Amino acid sequence: MSAILEVTNVTRRFAGLVAVSDISFTLGQGEILGVIGPNGAGKTTLVSLISGTLRPTSGDIVFEGMRITGLAAYRRARLGIGRTFQIMRPFPGLSVLDNVAVGALFGHGSGESDLAKARDKARTQLEFVGLGKFASQRAEELGGPNRKRLELAKALAMQPKVLLCDEVMAGLNLVEIDEVIDVLRKIRESGISILVIEHVIKAIKRLSDRLLVLHHGDKIADGQPDAVLSNSKVIEAYLGRRRA
Amino acid sequence: MTASRLGVAVAIVAVVAVLATVPLFSSDVIVQFGINALLLAVLAQGWNIIGGYTGYASFGNSVFYGLGSYGVAIAMVQWNLPFAVGMIFGAGLAVAFAFLLGVPVLRLKGHYFAIATLGLAQVMSAIVSNIGIAGQNIGLVLPPLNNDHLFYELSLGLLVIATLTVFWLTRSRFGFGLIAIRENEEGAAVMGVNTTLYKVLAFALSGVFTALAGGIHAYWITFLDPDSAFDISLNVKMIIMAVFGGPGTVLGPVLGAFVLSAVSEILSSKVTNLAGLFFGAVVVAAVVLMPRGVADVMRQFRTAGWRYFVENLRAHRI
Amino acid sequence: MDLLAQVLINGVLLGGLYAVMALGLALVWGVLNIVNLAHGAFIMLGAYLAWHLYTYLGIDPFLGLPLTAIIMFCVGYALQRGLLNLVVRAPMFNTLLITFGLEVVLTYLAQLAFSADFRTINPPYAGNGIALGPLVVPLARLMAFGVAAVLTVGVWIFLLRTRLGRAIRATAQNLVAARLYGVEPRHLYAVTFGIGIGLAGAAGSLYGTVSQINPYIGATLTAKCFAISIIGGLDNPLGVLVGGLVLGLIESLTVLYVGATFGDVASFGILVLVLIVRPSGLLGKTA
Incomplete structure (x- = not known):
């Protein structure tokens, strides 16, 4: 499996605090890579570093063989990197449909310049994530679970090559989690590589081809989900605390 | 296009057609009121592009107004060029200005942007009063042109173009980018919107209409000095008109400018003393009762009735 | 050289006054996130109040200052409780606009009540000065500076040491934090705004002794207060004192070396520059 995204020795400090420390990993073409870790492990920072809303203090990020470390967020989006936000950030005053249409208008390549066509594409994505009937509502009127779906639809409308999902399952019930897992699998089948950050270990274990564990900004494990979850370091750092 | 559209x-x-014929059968006073109201509507509409659609509360649009006024005045008085060239200048x-100062200033958010642009307006005013070619703090006197009908039609034409531009924004990729920036700038950036470029373009577009209005006004009034050309309270007026009418809507700012111009005109002719007080009181009441402008009231009032005002109160108080 | 020294003295004394002018604005902005465009108008009202106390009751502006401050505190308290609390959660535009509306109303009412004539508070010692070799320290300005320093330090101690002060500071982080201190937020907001306006009133009394007053001075004073708050930061009264001194010195020096008409270029140029260099404000607090 060739790598579509390579993260090499990436570190990010915030005023003395090290949020992400010397992390290296790769995301394979068509892979689903799960990233887990306790609160404050640096997961969201990692997504922000890849999507370009933050710059690494040191280290390199390479996407499809191209170094994107210092590239502005919008240029990464146009290269084909889409992300969702953990703290969901729709365009609150816009309709659900137009929220997604923004992704189609900009996004990968330079997007679709015709508004009507962009809205058509947006409608397809909304149907795909199951939000079709909410299209004309304002985004701020959506409830929690549907906002998660909206985040996904917005990112998908960009037609990304890599999708970075920041906790799209947190706060969902079991049925909703199953639905999201189905959607993510379908997305992968369409050829998009996925990096999923998650708290829900059961779900991510089922979904991921590979798991990466962060703890206090360090990578402490990387490998097959079963092997990683039985790793003593991981149990100690992450699971152990829950059992206790 | 649907039937209602x-x-x-x-x-x-x-x-627009009726407005265009107003000068043919109206008194001078009405035509002069019309020129003022139309120019104010252009200013409100210009502010709407950067403030209403892009979400950046510019207090620096009076700089554009001043630059437009001085552009025309300097071109005509100092260089003997025609009015049209002055407008372009x-x-x-x-x-x-939008490109040079927009890049650093548009990185600021919220209050900080508002205050930085306010500062810029003061700086520009002070700088211009020290420039010889701009007549320093005495100002410039333009060649008079006693043709109010022409100024009226020019102002109307400019308002129509500004409004069509804003209408285009609501259905173009560019406009969607601006709205996305207003709603959530970081979210817009990760979806591929070149936020810096879009903000600067919006600032410049807003500036062009504001400057053209300033140019027409300067030639019409035939006199300008730094204090009146870079007047901050004019900037506040455009914001109030846009916000009163409904920021981020196509017709709201125009409506707001017309209504408020008419009200303050009537008040200042009937009860001279109360016009200023009323203006302030209207602003206070409008912010409390209808924070999203007249356009929103017109949409919501039919379904919500008087509850609309109560709900606005509930939403924002503690 | 003497000229420079004299200008520096004047700049520092002016800066102290500037600091107390901006103190209330910075407090209200930092804690309530309300940018009070009417702040200068309240300074103007304070100045008129002091003028009336002096002219009709013969109360010295420095002795009358506490009275002015208390009256203005009550005005501010009532205004926040009755009006501004209605919009504290509204978008930024709206709080800017409502305080601008207040500015217009206050300026208008002042013009109606006090006429547009220039006034000055002229106590008998107004023209006195303390000679320091070839230099002169104007007495009224020195006293204004002293009061300004006392007020600034007083506010600082109040915010750090008292329970109410701590509740106010906590509110700057989180609007409902007041409850943790057992204070009703509506009351706390009103108290904070009241203190801001009370300080404006005190600043007005001092301003009236060193400068002319008329109903229209508010807008310029507000703009200067912005510059000072931005330079000095919002979270610490001592920062505001530094901001005031910086602005006072820069203005005085610019007038000396560049020319009187460039005074405003300097103060507002500094404001813009500081904002551009530190995009989130000097202390990194974002709106």
Whole structure:
């Protein structure tokens, strides 16, 4: 499996605090890579570093063989990197449909310049994530679970090559989690590589081809989900605390 | 286009046509009031692009206004160039200003942007009063042109172009980018919107209309000095008109400018003393009761009735 | 050289006054996130109040200052409780606009009540000065500076040491934090705004002794207060004192070396520059 995204020795400090420390990993073409870790492990920072809303203090990020470390967020989006936000950030005053249409208008390549066509594409994505009937509502009127779906639809409308999902399952019930897992699998089948950050270990274990564990900004494990979850370091750092 | 949309379009064309014929049968006083109201509407509409659609509360639009005024005045008085060239010169100054200072200033958010632009307006005013070619703090006197009908039609034409531009924004990729920036700038960036470029372009577009209005006003009034050309309270007026009418809507700012101009005109002719007080009181009441402007009241009032005002109160108080 | 020294003295004394002018604005902005465009108008009202106390009751502006401050505190308290609390959660535009509306109303009412004539508070010692070799320290300005320093330090101690002060500071982080201190937020907001306006009133009394007053001075004073708050930061009264001194010195020096008409270029140029260099404000607090 060739790598579509390579993260090499990436570190990010915030005023003395090290949020992400010397992390290296790769995301394979068509892979689903799960990233887990306790609160404050640096997961969201990692997504922000890849999507370009933050710059690494040191280290390199390479996407499809191209170094994107210092590239502005919008240029990464146009290269084909889409992300969702953990703290969901729709365009609150816009309709659900137009929220997604923004992704189609900009996004990968330079997007679709015709508004009507962009809205058509947006409608397809909304149907795909199951939000079709909410299209004309304002985004701020959506409830929690549907906002998660909206985040996904917005990112998908960009037609990304890599999708970075920041906790799209947190706060969902079991049925909703199953639905999201189905959607993510379908997305992968369409050829998009996925990096999923998650708290829900059961779900991510089922979904991921590979798991990466962060703890206090360090990578402490990387490998097959079963092997990683039985790793003593991981149990100690992450699971152990829950059992206790 | 649906039937109701077509209806609105026809109605608007009719209103514009009627407005265009006003000077033919109206008194000088009404034509002069019209020029003022139309120019204020252009200013409110210009502010709407950067403030209403992009979400950046600019207090620096009076800089564009001043640059447009001085562009025309300097071109006509100092260089003996025609008015049209002066207008282009003034608009060019506005665009140059938007690009040079927009890049650093548009990185600021919220109050900080508002205050930085306020500072810029003060700086520009002070700088211009020290420039010889701009007549220093005495100002410039333009060659008079006693043709109010022409100024009226020019102002109306400019307002129509500004409003069509804003209408285009609501259905173009560019406009969607601006709205996305207003709603959530970081979210817009990760979806591929070149936020810096879009903000600067919006600032410049806003500046062009503001500068052109300033240019027309300068030639019409035939006199300008730094204090009146870079007047901050004019900037506040455009914001109030846009916000009163409904920021981020196509017709709201125009409506707001017309209504508030008319009200303050009536008040200042009937009860001279109370006009200023009333203006302030209207602003206070409007912010409390209808924070999203007249346009929103018109949409919501039919369904919500008087509850609309109560709900606005509930939403924002503690 | 003497000229420079004299200008520096004047700049520092002016800066102290500037600091107390901006103190209330910075407090209200930092804690309530309300940018009070009417702040200068309240300074103007304070100045008129002091003028009336002096002219009709013969109360010295420095002795009358506490009275002015208390009256203005009550005005501010009532205004926040009755009006501004209605919009504290509204978008930024709206709080800017409502305080601008207040500015217009206050300026208008002042013009109606006090006429547009220039006034000055002229106590008998107004023209006195303390000679320091070839230099002169104007007495009224020195006293204004002293009061300004006392007020600034007083506010600082109040915010750090008292329970109410701590509740106010906590509110700057989180609007409902007041409850943790057992204070009703509506009351706390009103108290904070009241203190801001009370300080404006005190600043007005001092301003009236060193400068002319008329109903229209508010807008310029507000703009200067912005510059000072931005330079000095919002979270610490001592920062505001530094901001005031910086602005006072820069203005005085610019007038000396560049020319009187460039005074405003300097103060507002500094404001813009500081904002551009530190995009989130000097202390990194974002709106």
